[in-house]
Amino acid sequence: MSASRRRRLLAGVLTLTVALTASACSGGDAPQTDPNTITFMSKLFGTAPDPKGEMQQAIEKFLGKKLQITWVPNAEYTEKLNVTLASDDIPQVMVVDPHLPAFVKAAQAGAFWDLTDKLDKYPNLKPADAQTALNSSINGKIYGLYRMRPLLRSAVIIRKDWLKKVGLDEPETVDELYEIAKAFTEKDPDGNGKKDTYGLVIPKWPGNYASASPYDVIETWFGAPNGWGERDGKIVPGFDTPEFIEANRWLKKMVDGGMVNPDFATLDAAKWNDPVHQNRGGIIIDVNIRSRQWLDLFYEDDKETYGDKVTMVGNLKRSDGKKFSYPFTGYADSLAVSKQSVRTEAELDNVLKTLDKLATKEGQVLLSNGIEGRNFKVENGDTAALINEDDPAVKRIQNDVDDAFIQLSTKGDVSIGGIAYQRVPSGEPYQEMLKLQKELVEEDLKTAVHNVALPVVSPTAVAKGAQIDTIISDARIKYLSGTFTEEQLKAEIKRWYDSGGTQVAAEINDLVSKLGQ
Amino acid sequence: MSTMTETKATQPVNNNSSLGSRAFDTLNVVVLVGLALITVLPLLYVLAGSFAGEAEISSRPFFLWPEKFVTESYAYIFATDTFIRALLTTVVVTAVGTVVQLLLTFTMAYPLAKRYLPGRTLVLNLVIFTMVFSGGMIPTYLVVRDLGLLDSYWALILPLAINPFYLIIVKSFFQELPQALEEAARIDGCNEMGVFFKIVLPLSKPVIATFSLFYAVAIWNDYMSPLLYITDPGKWTLQILVRQLTSTDAATALSQMDRTWVPPEQGLKFAVVVIATLPILFFYPFLQKHFAKGVLIGSVKE
Amino acid sequence: MATDLAPPPPKAATKAKKRRAGKVPLRAALARYRWLYLMLLPGVAYFAIFKYLPMYGVTIAFQDFLPFLGYSGSPWVGFKHFEDLFSGPDFGRLMFNTLFLALLHIVIVFPAPIIVALMLNELRVSFVKRSVQSLIYIPHFLSWTIVASLTYLLFAADFGVISGWIRDLLGDTAKVDYMAQEEWFRPLIILQQLWKQTGWGTIIYLAALAGVDPNLYEAARMDGAGRFRQLWHVTLPAIRPTVVVMAILASGNLLDSGFEQIWLMTTSLNRSVADVFDTYVYYAGITQGAISYSTAVGLFKGVAGVILIFGSNWLAKRLGQRGLF
Known part of the structure; x- marks a missing residue:
């Protein structure tokens, strides 16, 4: 290609570009200011609701407004988010993880409304929990309505029949858990005459350090900070403490003794329950609601005895009797309001009023339970019992709620302190488990160790994420599997600091200290 | 150019099979059948799993026939018209x-x-350039939007209208065609367009068969275009639904700490894969008979 | 076969005239080949609109691009992202891993469909041939997610079917966690690719084989050539152009490792061999929102691809093959 030709081609392409974008701007730029329509973009699990379906009609009737919802498959949400932000037809309200780097950058560049001082004016939008609202903020600035989740979900779920078989009680301390895992490994708890069992089941964890993995939970039990915590007046990452090493030494002893599934680095997280169901493992450290999945599996096997196979305890005490519990963030994603499609304060007020109405008990029930009298009825004043389950039209309502509309609800149900009705499966073992869960959560919250760095976002951590995010979580697993010695694990922690971690820590300290002001 | 006669066989024929030749044949059959088995066994597991209950899938590591035959997964899929509509689309x-x-x-x-x-040459260079260089997802999205194609089925077709890869292969194929045929037609008074439609295309059946399969499969399997360009779920294609039910959502839900959502059952995943794969699978045997015909058989003799 | 193309049915067009036709009287060329140009037009329009129009997007690589600010609003940073890439601590490792996988791909995965196609071509029982053909291409339709979970099912340390067989054969000492070990990462990736793509890959070669003039075999047989000599002298030369074209085209994608497959197979224990450009870019670009950085990596891969594809085309021509054009 000669230079002149190239230039001519370039010129042609450029002309075409300009022509196209120019023509687009005249048409596509008009913001959607129809005050009687509200537009959303939300994650979707499963299949999408029909905009003319019963569920959406019911919500529209309740709000007195038209709804326009872009449902995006959860797995590709971030891709779609990037593309949507680049175009100028952005929905007014978006469901988004407020700490997703792409969102943080967009919000800080002014793409979303800062709602910090605005929410108090709306009776139902005022954050129910100030700490959670702060946790969901970016360095103290709140860019969205957080979606409420339980403040504490960690628990230890154990095969009840195995415990009985080896003659041990439910554990209260890590040492007792160790003894149970040991007995599960050595005492043939499934009674098949073969030594083919182990205690604890851990999957290939999809997240990095401080992502509620079993490792993170155990480290907290041993007294390490949850993510970031204060040590000698300075905020340090949890892995830079002696407790972190101690916890992993304890776990490594279990791995070495064959008390953990040998494929803990590779077991597909979606198949986490399988070893338990196949009588190979007997303990899982995870969120408490996993106990229900166990019950489901054993229920399918035997509808009489399934309740005898599952038990659960909360967070465990350290050897010296001190207890540190692992809390969760209290939210998952926020509803953020776009500045591109909601341009003026008056428009924002209109949108927030709509969201306020949606945040009433009636709205939240619609979003997370469905239509009363159609797919559920209220029992005991706070529980939703499913009805008409065989009617296909009702099934559709239930699916629309579970796959889609519940994503727009911000307040959760009464079981976690929200306002929608809770859903309790029938069957006594399920109800007992739920009762137990409530008691454990209440008890553990008293000893919860909070991550002090949750509200802040370190720019270096975002910029260097691809290089440093996996250092610690990889080193931890390499240490546990025997690939690394303890010295090498410590060397990796140092490498984290050298690769940008020092700067991350400095920024976190700086940002957290500014939060208090 | 060699003389052409009408022969049916396209593969080498050997009348006096030697011992070595027969031994080779046997070995060849054994190896290929073995390969076919290796490819098909895991698939049979998927098929069997789609008819098995959740407890069975999680308790038996590998099986080709479910102990208890259940059709729940399929019943779930066909309970609403979502799947059927997506399939038709x-x-x-x-x-x-x-x-x-x-x-x-x-x-x-x-x-x-x-x-x-x-x-x-210039055009070819520019085409090849696009095989390794692209503007990226966002600018392409903006072009599609500016053309007014968002939420239109054309957005699933036009942006991928020509695969430069295939274009080059088809072009090489055309270069192999005997020039004499075209010349003959041209003497008969056809212009290039006429030659192309009357002489060249009929000669290209095996290639057309091959690339119709390639293109059909590419569109069938595409999920990024519908994801980006189609916002109306009523217009979603099958792959979006497949993706929704089979992707590693469980894993993402884990790391995002949002676990209100229960992952779809394994059997359902398998059933979705079966449903999304079967229709397009039938396409191939249908085209296969065209592959068998030689390119030049039955055309003019020189 | 007519392999060298005769010039067009030129109405007394000498070479000299033709050269001028290309240079000065563009109109004359347009007029003479108006039908061919007309046929070219829709395709050229396609490439202009859907491929070249969006190419302004590469400017992202020289910006700190934020989707919200757009191409005009995002700040320019020159070569910053390229410097980050080339001076980053991971560059050498990413390059090595990417190239290693590419090498294995060329040596093992690329020839596999050719060999299988030749074997299929030698099958004389048409029923077997058709059945095998229709079976081996099915895996192409399964997503990598499904392939990964099948791999896990077969190779899991604990209860994998194949790892179980190996253990039965070699005893308990042979208990290896194939899914976790660094040294097993590449073999598993290659196995997966072979399983998923070999059958599909044979289609193009089978189409080429179908085009072989049967008379050539007849002639060879008359000359007393046995089966293997027929294969050598007739079949192979007949599919060589296809193989060359496929090889050149594949060379342009040498640095593409296939993001999804590798992402799914990566664990904490094998990451040091598993990290390739594609997975790194995904993490940086999508998860971390560093769109500019990942575009810069894409641009680097594109430049490498252009060099490779035009280079191998040149090389093919030097070796007496036809090449792409």
């Missing part, structure tokens, strides 16, 4: 798209096969 888009893409690819490849055409 996909079939129509695939059919229309394949025709459009074949037409565009073949008409462009033909002139590019003509070495004497001025400007041909």
Whole structure:
């Protein structure tokens, strides 16, 4: 290609570009200011609701407004988010993880409304929990309505029949858990005459350090900070403490003794329950609601005895009797309001009023339970019992709620302190488990160790994420599997600091200290 | 050019099979059948799993026949019209798209096969350039939007209308065609367009068969275009639904700490894979008979 | 076969005239080949609109691009992202891993469909031939997610079917966690690719084989050539152009490792061999929102691809093959 030709081609392409974008701007730029329509973009699990379906009609009737919802498959949400932000037809309200780097950058560049001082004016939008609202903020600035989740979900779920078989009680301390895992490994708890069992089941964890993995939970039990915590007046990452090493030494002893599934680095997280169901493992450290999945599996096997196979305890005490519990963030994603499609304060007020109405008990029930009298009825004043389950039209309502509309609800149900009705499966073992869960959560919250760095976002951590995010979580697993010695694990922690971690820590300290002001 | 006669067999024929030749045949059959088994066994597991209960899938590591035959997964899929609608959409888009893409690819490849055409090298260079270089997802999205194609089925067809890879292969194929045929037609008074449609395309059946399969499968399997360009879920194609039910969502839900959502059952995943794969699988045996015919059989003798 | 193309049915067009036709009287060329140009037009329009129009997007690589601010609003940073890439601590490792996988791909995965196609071509029982053909291409339709979970099912340390067989054969000492070990990462990736793509890959070669003039075999047989000599002298030369074209085209994608497959197979224990450009870019670009950085990596891969594809085309021509054009 000669230079002149190239230039001519370039010129042609450029002309075409300009022509196209120019023509687009005249048409596509008009913001959607129809005050009687509200537009959303939300994650979707499963299949999408029909905009003319019963569920959406019911919500529209309740709000007195038209709804326009872009449902995006959860797995590709971030891709779609990037593309949507680049175009100028952005929905007014978006469901988004407020700490997703792409969102943080967009919000800080002014793409979303800062709602910090605005929410108090709306009776139902005022954050129910100030700490959670702060946790969901970016360095103290709140860019969205957080979606409420339980403040504490960690628990230890154990095969009840195995415990009985080896003659041990439910554990209260890590040492007792160790003894149970040991007995599960050595005492043939499934009674098949073969030594083919182990205690604890851990999957290939999809997240990095401080992502509620079993490792993170155990480290907290041993007294390490949850993510970031204060040590000698300075905020340090949890892995830079002696407790972190101690916890992993304890776990490594279990791995070495064959008390953990040998494929803990590779077991597909979606198949986490399988070893338990196949009588190979007997303990899982995870969120408490996993106990229900166990019950489901054993229920399918035997509808009489399934309740005898599952038990659960909360967070465990350290050897010296001190207890540190692992809390969760209290939210998952926020509803953020776009500045591109909601341009003026008056428009924002209109949108927030709509969201306020949606945040009433009636709205939240619609979003997370469905239509009363159609797919559920209220029992005991706070529980939703499913009805008409065989009617296909009702099934559709239930699916629309579970796959889609519940994503727009911000307040959760009464079981976690929200306002929608809770859903309790029938069957006594399920109800007992739920009762137990409530008691454990209440008890553990008293000893919860909070991550002090949750509200802040370190720019270096975002910029260097691809290089440093996996250092610690990889080193931890390499240490546990025997690939690394303890010295090498410590060397990796140092490498984290050298690769940008020092700067991350400095920024976190700086940002957290500014939060208090 | 060698003389052509009408022969049916296209593979080497040998009348006096030697011992070595027969031994080779046996070995060949054994190896290929073995390969076929290796490819098909895991698939049979998927098929069997789609008819098995959740407890069975999680308790038996590998099986080819479910102990207890259940059709719950399929019942779930066909309980609403979502899947059927998506299936129909996909079939129509695939059919229309394949025709459009074949037409565009073949008409462009033909002139590019003509070495004497001025400007041909430039165009070819520019085409090859796009195979390794692209503007990226966001600018392409903006072009599609500016053309007013968002939420239109054409957005699933036009942005992928010509696969440069296929274009080059079709072009090389056209270059192999005997020039004499075209000359004969031209003497009969056809212009290039006429030659292309009357002589070249009929000669290209095996290639058309091959690339209709390639294009059809590409559209069938595409999920990024519907994801980006189609916001109306009523217009979603099958792959979006497949993706929704089979992707590693469980894992993402884990790391995002949002676990209100229960992952779909394994059996359902398998059933979705079966449903999304079967229709397009039938396409191949249908085309296979065209592959068997030699390219030049039955054409003019020189 | 007519392999060298005769010039067009030129109405007394001498070479000299033709050269001028290309240079000055563009109109004359347009007029003479108006039908061919007309046929070219829709395709050219396609490439202009859907491929070249969006190419302004590469400017992102020289910006700190924020989707919200757009191309005009995002700040320019020159070569910053390229410097980050080339001076980053991971560059050498990413390059090595990417190239290693590419090498294995060329040596093992690329020839596999050719060999299988030749074997299929030698099958004389048409029923077997058709059945095998229709079976081996099915895996192409399964997503990598499904392939990964099947791999896990077969190779899991604990209860994998194949790892179980190996253990039965070699005893308990042979208990290896194939899914976790660094040294097993590449073999598993290659196995997966072979399983998923070999059958599909044979289609193009079978189409080429179908085009072989049967008379050539007849002639060879008359000359007393046995089966293997027929294969050598007739079949192979007949599919060589296809193989060359496929090889050149594949060379342009040498640095593409296939993001999804590798992402799914990566664990904490094998990451040091598993990290390739594609997975790194995904993490940086999508998860971390560093769109500019990942575009810069894409641009680097594109430049490498252009060099490779035009280079191998040149090389093919030097070796007496036809090449892409």
